[in-house]
Amino acid sequence: MAMRGDKLESVRRRNLSTVLELVHQGRAQSRAELTASTGLNRSTIAALVAELAALGLVNETAPTASKRVGRPSPRVVPDPGPAVIAVNPELDAITVGVVGLNARVEHRVRREVDHAVSPEEAVAVIAELTDALRTEIGDERRILGVGLAVPGLVRAADGVVRWAPHLGWRETPITRLVEDAVGLPASADNDASLAAGAERIFGVGRGVADLVYLNGGASGIGGGVIVRGIPLGGVAGYAGEFGQNRPGLADAADRATEHGTLEDEVSRARLLEVLGLHAADELEFEEALLASREPKVLVELERQQRILAVALSNAINVLNPELVVLGGFLASVHARDPEGLELLVQRSTVPAAWEGVRIRRAALAQDTLLIGAAELAFAPLLRDPAGHSGSAPTTS
Amino acid sequence: MAMRGDKLESVRRRNLSTVLELVHQGRAQSRAELTASTGLNRSTIAALVAELAALGLVNETAPTASKRVGRPSPRVVPDPGPAVIAVNPELDAITVGVVGLNARVEHRVRREVDHAVSPEEAVAVIAELTDALRTEIGDERRILGVGLAVPGLVRAADGVVRWAPHLGWRETPITRLVEDAVGLPASADNDASLAAGAERIFGVGRGVADLVYLNGGASGIGGGVIVRGIPLGGVAGYAGEFGQNRPGLADAADRATEHGTLEDEVSRARLLEVLGLHAADELEFEEALLASREPKVLVELERQQRILAVALSNAINVLNPELVVLGGFLASVHARDPEGLELLVQRSTVPAAWEGVRIRRAALAQDTLLIGAAELAFAPLLRDPAGHSGSAPTTS
DNA sequence: AGATATTTGTTGTGCTTGACCCCAAATGCG
DNA sequence: CGCATTTGGGGTCAAGCACAACAAATATCT
Structure with a gap:
């Protein structure tokens, strides 16, 4: 204060x-x-x-030829030197990438894992992959830090993972562990929140100041909110947990679970089941979903659509965003019937708030999380460019 | 942008x-x-x-005696000169007040009306009451402008009331009408949003940066959200419409209405009915509610409590606030059984987000809305004190 | 009661930083 | 080829805050 x-x-x-x-x-x-x-x-x-x-x-x-009258102005571009390490630990794999100041993912390495890794195992893998990347890009590159996109609740103040059900982590001081292992300052945040930021700056949300992002992952639904161009963290950084919300059901028969949380009712697993698939990556899943004509798929899809619509309405009523971005399998649900979903949302949204809102699928595909994590690592530099003159790893 | x-x-x-x-x-x-x-x-x-x-x-x-060592520092207090007119048009009455830079309501006039007034009638009453107040406080006072707390959706950009169901207004350029009639710059916003701001600065929310405010009025439930100390407006200023949200019901039997919106399910009217009252002001209502031992009151109260809890959980999951403030009849519902409500909210809230949150009743009683409206009118001055040197009524 | 420490107001100086002015450079157009 | 237009470059100016030194006012210690 x-x-x-x-x-x-x-x-x-x-x-x-x-x-x-x-x-x-x-x-x-x-x-x-x-x-x-x-x-x-x-x-x-x-x-x-x-x-x-x-x-x-x-x-x-x-300067480039601009075809305009007057003296041409020199181009100003990000220096190719500074870079950060972006990390995304997931259930099935750990991805590490190098992202430059131009926000392009220059290198990425993905290490598949066959079991839920402990924080220590994860950190070891991260350190190993980071070292490999650092030798690959050469020593002249100035690595500013490490940003982690974690599928779970992360305390903003110190980057401790409070609870990551997907990974089985609890009260894990992941940034400290990574800092010790890698020797670079590290910061962490919730994956969906970071994805929301990435979409705003480099995806469908370019130039949008108020947006809501919902991502449908294998293990649940996460989200991020951006208000006046600034990611909404809340008092401790836990904001955006749309998956745990309980949206109202228009029809009691729509309920499929006891708890009635959004991520229980609207889930990728249920869709996979009716599709008769066991596992599928994003692309296969969407193809199957868009192609299917099976009645039971249609029934389940429409059920999930109805529930998702109420959840989106609730968010729009409260936040009055300009844009709602759907990622992961929610993007596929949206793609199957955009108008139908919009109609349902419209029905339970304050008319004035509905006027100004658009619903779109996420634009950045697989790089979203790495770019979001990179933004996190770049944040201190962007906030105070001169303060980071020496590349001294300030362990915050 | x-x-x-x-x-x-x-x-x-x-x-x-x-x-x-x-x-x-x-x-x-x-x-x-x-x-x-x-x-x-x-x-x-x-x-x-x-x-x-x-x-x-x-x-x-x-300087006042401070009992501390060292040279005493002169007191700095708001000048008693500058003031604003605060207005709150409601279904049953129009209230107008004078608020000074010290944020105290110095004078208030309440004109009861026996029918839903049109915008034109309301403006006439506002102009009349304003004139009366201005002669009462004398000419030496510098009136900076008029702030209106409107029970409805207000477009932030130009202060047009898009829809005020309570008053029956639609697409009403209320600020322009008031400016023309009163001759002072006017601004308007949703009443609950303004109340949220008032509670933050002068009520239970003092020093709190992230809070959610829900007000239970006679005609519905409105709300306001404050993020990082700034009122959340959304892209057009319609944010905070919690009343139109559809919270999930733990038990299908809890549903009492077709739509299932929060303000339909959780309503003052329903409580009045089971209490056997026809009309009651806030105080009478709360007394009756706290005193009643009737089973049917208890049943209805607990039903509403359950639904309110889910709505609060949904808000806390998404916004991760530090404080939830309940006003109007929701404060009474809370007062009847604070622990019970908290327990219910806790059950459906992300544990980490629950840790940091408190639920409290609003502290400012009847002056809340006038203070909130006054803040709105003071806002330009507070934002740029030197720019408002001349008291030239800048019609924005 | 007097001396001392502490805190704060007051005044003058200096440094940082962006605005502004003028001129030169580079481009398009007639 | 001349002219209008746009932009870079360098020097000067002004705004505004920090800082230092001193004075004033209070509490506390002896």
Whole structure:
């Protein structure tokens, strides 16, 4: 609750942050564009870009032919040097990637595992894969830190995994373990929240300030909310647990479980069952779902659609977002009958709030989580570009 | 989406705003406290306070005996001059009040009406009551504007009432009408959202950054959400419509209505009915509810409690607030059995999110809405104290 | 009661930082 | 080829906060 005053120094910090973020997100490609979107003076932008260049964060290159009158403005692009390690531990595999300041996943390694790994095992794998990647990309790369997208509840303050049912982790200080093993500052957050951020900056949510993201995974439904462009964390960082919500059922016969939580009633497993499949990746699943004409598939699909619609309505009524993004198997459910789902949502949503909202499927496929985790690792740099001059691994 | 850069001028504006807000909210009472809570230098605070005093917004008075060592610091208090008109049009009455910069309701007039008033009638009454109040408080008072707390959906951008079922208003440009009739800049927002803000700054939510507020009124349930200390508006300002949500029912027998919306299932009218009352004000209602030992009251109360609990759980899972504030008849339902309600909420809430949350009744009684509306009218001044030097009614 | 420590107001100076002005450079267009 | 337009570059200016030194006002210690 520190309602802090504004030092002069903070102006510079914020401006550096703003410029670096614009370049990082690809929303400004030249100094001229930077002056336009920041409203700052040309000379100020010049100084800011020069400082960022001196910090090794951006590069100025020769202007491209723009076909416009006037002196061409030099391009400003993210420096290819700085990078982060993005990690996504899952039930069946641990994925580690290298993501540059341009937010592209440059390398990715996926290590399949045949059993639920303990935190210690996971950390060992992460350290091993990270080392492999670091030798692959060479020593000249400046690795800023590690970001983890964890399928579970993560305490924002210290990155402790409170509960990850999927992995079987409980009260696991994952960031500390990773920091000790890898020797880089680490941060962690809930996977769906990070995915929401990634979709906003680089996916369907580009330029959207208020969005709700729901991801349907194998083990449940997670979500993320973005308010005024800022990820909604809540007081401890546990926000977005749509899967544990209990939406009202229009028909009592729709209930299939005792608890009636969203992720029990609307589940990938139930759809796989009626589809007669045992296991399927996202693509196979969606193909099967879209192709099936079996009555029992239709019945189950419509049941889940009705329940999902109420859950979305509840979210829209409360949050009045501009966009609802559906990922994972929920994207497939949406793809099967977008208009039907919208109609159902509309029926139980406040009309005024319905007006402004769109429902879309997630745009970023497999890279979403790694990009989201990378954003987390980049966050301190983006927030204070000059403060991270030395690559000293500040163990927070 | 204007990611604006930081001008130097904005530093001064923000600092003036910060200081004025601290004084306005009573969170700093002396220059010494201001330096402590802003982190700014003593000399800077002196300059800022001097500027605010020159603007007629704060006064410096002789220091009070503080029993502490060191030179005593002069008190800084809101100037008694500036004030706003706060308005709350309701089904049965229109209330208008004068609120000073100290956030106290200095005067209030309540005009009972015997029928649902049209916007034009309401505006006429508002203008009349405002004029009466203005002559009462004298001409030396500087009236900054009018804030309206409307029981309905209000578009944030232009203050148009999209739909106020209680009043029967639809697509009503209420702020424009009031501006024309009163000759002061007017702004409007949903009553529950404003009440949430009032509770945060002056009620049970003091110092709380993330809270959810649910108000049980005669005609339904409204709500407001505050995230990181900022009221959650959503893309158009319609956020917080908890009343239209459909919470899941643990037992199908609990359903009493077709739609199953929260405000249909959990309603004051139903409780009045089982209590055998026809009409009652808040106090009478709560007394009757707390005193009753009738089985049918108990049954209905517990039914509503169960449904309310699920709705609260849904909100807590998604928003992870620090505090849930219940107002209106929901405060009475809570008062009857706080532990029982908490237990029910806990049962369907993510454990980690439950840890950090408290459920409390609203602290501000009848003044809540007027204070909330006044905050709305003060908002431009608080955001940019120097920009409002002349009392020129800027019709936004 | 007097001395001392502590806290805070006051004043003047200095540093940071962005704005602004003027000129040069580079492009498109007639 | 000249002109309009846009942008970069460098120097100057002004705004605003930090800081240091001193004075004032209080409590506490002796």
